[in-house]
Amino acid sequence: MSFRAITGNRLRDGAVVFYNDEAGWVERLTGASLYEDKATAETKLASAKAEAEKERLAVDIYLFEVLVEDGKRVPVTIRERIRSLGPTVRTDLGKQAAA
Numbered sequence: 001m002s003f004r005a006i007t008g009n010r011l012r013d014g015a016v017v018f019y020n021d022e023a024g025w026v027e028r029l030t031g032a033s034l035y036e037d038k039a040t041a042e043t044k045l046a047s048a049k050a051e052a053e054k055e056r057l058a059v060d061i062y063l064f065e066v067l068v069e070d071g072k073r074v075p076v077t078i079r080e081r082i083r084s085l086g087p088t089v090r091t092d093l094g095k096q097a098a099a
Contacts, residue, residue: 001068002076003034004041006048007083008061016083017058019048025058028095029073029084034066 006019017025018032021044026032035041045063052058065076075081086094 001036003036003066003068004038004063005029005032005034005066005073006041006045006061006063007032007080008048008052008058011052011056011059018084019044019061025052029066029075032066032073034068034073 008017008019008025009015010017010025015027017027018029020026020031021033023031033044035044041063045061048058049061052061064080066080067074067076075084082088085096091097
């Protein structure tokens with residue numbers, strides 16, 4: 001099943017972050033809120049953008065598609081897979097190293 005999640009870059013250090021309805025901006029895709037309905041996702045996106053702008057928390061905020069396979073969240077595009085894990089040339093760096 002396909003879902004949508006919200007991502008952006010944290011303003012203070014450029015780190016990739018994901019939006020969680022309850023916790024705000026989190027560093028891991030596993031903590032992101034997922035939206036099945038496109039209209040709900042668009043509404044949440046507008047809300048997340050407004051909050052981030054007001055509080056100066058994140059920039060370049062947008063929706064992306066996520067699949068849930070065997071209980072794991074997998075971004076549909078290569079770009080988002082890299083953003084969620086870290087560098088592809090050094091698997092000992094980034095979020096993938098801590099997993």
